[in-house]
Structures are given as C-alpha cells and as structure tokens.
Amino acid sequence: MKDLGELKYFLGIEFVRSNSGVAMHQRKYALQLISEIGLSGAKTAGTHIDNMKLTSRHYDEQTGQNQEEPLTDQVTYQKLIRKLLYLNMTRPDISFSVQTLNQFLHQPKKSHMDAALGVVKYIKRQPGQGISLSSNCSSEITAFCDADWDACPLIRKYWIFD
Template sequence: MIHMAKTMLQQHFKLKDLGDLKFFLGLELSKSQEGIYLCQRHYALAILEDSGMLACKPSAIPMEANLKLHAESGTKLQDPSIYRRLIGRLLYLTISRPDICYAVHKLSQFVSNPHTDHMNAATLLLRYLKHTAGQGILFKANSDTRLHAYVDADWGTCSDSRRSTTGFCVFLGNSLVSWKAKRQTTVSKSSAEAEYQALASVASEIIWLKNLLTDFQVSTTHAAVYCDNKAAIHIASNPIFHERTKHLEIDLHFVREQVTRGVLKLFHVRKFHQLADVFTKALPRNAFLSILSKMGIDNIFLPS
C-alpha cells in the first residue's frame, strides 16, 4: 500500500525517497521481525538535560503509590513557568508513553498554581524517565484487527473537586493503539455512575477507531470491553430506566445503543486483570510493572 501511494505521488510531483521512516517530530521508529517499535528516547533525554536531571538517581515508578495531591500542597512556587513548561513537554511525551499518562494527567491539574509538592512529584517522574528513557510501544507484526478495551474509573479521587478519574486503553489485536487518563467533568454520586461515564468515553473512542479502520478498508467485528464494575455493566445491559440513573440518560442511551447494535460487548474482569488501573491511580511497583508487560510496553535499549 505504501509503495502504491509513493508511485501515485511520483506521477504528479517530484519526490525524494528517504527510505523507511525512522524519526518524525520527536518520534523514533524501529522495524524488526516482531513489528514496529515507537518511542521518544531523544526527546525524553532532552527533557532531562534541560531540567538538569541527566545525572539524577533513577526511579522504578513515575509516581508514589496512592499519592494524594491537592491544590494547596506545599508552598507556592516562586517561578511557576518552570513547572508549566515541564508539564507541557511531558504531555507531548505521553504520545508514546502510556506508562506516564496518569502521572502527567495528575500533575497537569496544577499548572495554574503549582506548589512545591507538585514540583517534587514532577521530579520523581523525571527520575523515572532517567530509568526508562527508551521505553515505548511495540506494534506487533502478527496482530489481528479485533478491537478490545479495558476501562476503569477511580471514584471521587480529586481532593479539590471530588470528581472521578476515567482511564481506558484500547487494543487492536494485541497492540495498544489508544489510551487516556482524564478527570470527569461532573461529580458522580456512586462508583457505578463513575464507571458508566468511563464506559461512555471508551465507547466513543472505539466508534472513532472503527470508523478510522473502515476508511482504511479494514473490517472489524464487535469490540469487547472489559469493566470491573458489575453494576455499570448491568445498567448498560438493562433496557429499563430507573430514577437513580435518570440523570445519566444521555450516556445510558448512547452506551446501550452500541450494545444493542452489537458494536460493543461488555464483559466483567477481575480487578487483578484490569489493565486500565494504570490510568486511574498511582500503583505500587510490582502491580505497575505487571500491567506494563501485559500492555506490550517495552524498552529495546536495555541490554538483553
């Protein structure tokens, strides 16, 4: 397909073929028999150099487990622009680094008024980058075209607003292609409500991906969605509305419609197997590394 596109363009324009893509806008690509490896190693090292952290002590985790940050944590920074610039660069790094997605999401909530505790947490994240500068995603060559996703919500975790955190990851076959950590826009009255809002978010993402695959003339079947909240799954599968879910009506209609049409199939997954956990909270080292290995996140620059 790539060769056909090049041939067609060469018929109309003067082109210079530079060969296989290896570097683009800070993204580094490497091909092998296993597949295509995507990372931002040079960009991560540039962040460390600009922050004066190239010689720092490495950390095995990006954020302390169960760390609680709020708007007034510590004392106010004298120069908040340093923190803001750092978070902006880290946000771009999440393009290929789902392992830091939650930590960057959490720290980005304080860019308007950063304090010392926020900067200390960002420093730990930089130490993690020192340990994992070459980490990235492997898009496997033997992957099929079936979509499946894991979705989770951490109920009421924002100390300042009590809003919940949505987290999900979507796979095309056994390759991770989409992920998100985001604070929900409204306060949920229960964990089931928070999980249902997360279901609506991942449903929208799956529909977008299915439409994208259709444009590439790739056919897909239903997408399996794994959720660890039985109440949220029951609400999505039950055609009867209840007073307690009336305020969720738009999300209810949307998710149920996708389930009824066969676009989505919902399955319960035990908490231990919930890969989306890494996008809703800071995990202990062993749990964190276990999820990363299951998601196909690797570092080809480490000695074998």
C-alpha cells in the same frame, strides 16, 4: 514529490522497523529532558507518583489544611508538564501521572513540582521505552473496563461485546 526513504525519525519520535512490526520511542527526547532538568546524576524512581496526595491551593484554602506556598517559578513547572505531555505519546505508562499533574498548571505548589520530577526520575529508569506496533494483523480487539455495568446503562449501550 520526493521519496525520502524509510521513516526513521519524525518530530522527536524514532521509528524502528523489524519483521515483527514497528517500534516507536522518544529516547533522545527523554534523555534531553532529563539533562535539561538537571537530573542526569539523580537516582531513578520505581514508580511515577509515590502515594502523594496532590491538592489545589483552592482546596487547601477551603479546608484549612496543608497551607503550602505556591511555586515562585510557575513557568518552569508548566514547561516541564508540556514536555511530559509530548513524551506521553509513546509512553502511555506515565499518562495518568502526567494528566493528574496537568490539572495544577494554573497554581502549582512545591509538592506538584516534586511529583513531576518524580515522573522524570521514573522515565530515567528506561528512557528508550516506547510502543510496539505488531505486524501480525488480528481483527480481534481486547478491552478491559472496571465499570459497574448494571449502574452504567450508557456504557452498556455503546459497547457491544460478543
């Protein structure tokens, strides 16, 4: 066994230690993703997905609405979503958008690819954003939930609040 010293970079995640805790980010990975996609010169986006109504092709066929053609290159979309899922480890702010786009992997449309590129433009705004783990240990856990407690007895059963 060999001591390699303090952890600085592991599996694309950079770790920065300070007196206040540990910060984790994937800045290098995010910049590489932006460059690979070809959005280095593009403007940044302020939000992940701009009020887009994303539907599956099956839904479109059933309702007869929005008959948008599927992407000709589905592999590019699938690779992009896979990379965004990996980036999601240190960027919880994109988790909803990426999980929503992940639902359309089998038959993506142009609107799905546009939304995925919008997420990349949002990441470009702050590529070094990540997670900060505080060294100030506190035994108190704060959680928020918007569930209707009276309508959900199972949630009440498993969550105990003082």
